[in-house]
Amino acid sequence: MPSIIYRNFRQIADAEGARSALLAEGFANSAVQLNLHEARALSTTASAVKNIMDSLTPDDVDNTDKPDRPAALLSVDVDDDAQREQADRIMARFGAQEA
Known part of the structure; x- marks a missing residue:
């Protein structure tokens, strides 16, 4: 049954690698879509508060040195369960996370 798989990636390079691997394994170019998440702009007040809070907490405790989002x-159109499993395996190699 045709469906679409959606997976998030922490790094753009990982998503691009997964896309390339999917294409190399025979998925159609039109079936594999890469969308970059755009960071929301913080207001001046929100940015100031975030910077203050981040400075009060050690990085290894609150992970402020790691991306939050x-x-x-990456979305992939699949025609059946076999393609779904294949796409999942490929994307998992690149650190895909459920969307």
Whole structure:
């Protein structure tokens, strides 16, 4: 049954690698879509508060040195369960996370 798989990636390079691997394995170019997540702009007040809070907490406790959000979303059109499993295996190699 045709469906679409959506997976998030922490790094754009990982999403691009997964897309290339999917294409190399025979998925159609039109079936694999890469969308970059755009960071929301913070207001001046929100940015100031975030910077103050980040400075009060060690990085290894609150992970402020790591991205909070995925960097990219990859969607893949699949025709059946076999393609779904194949796409899932390929994307998992690149650190895909459920969207």
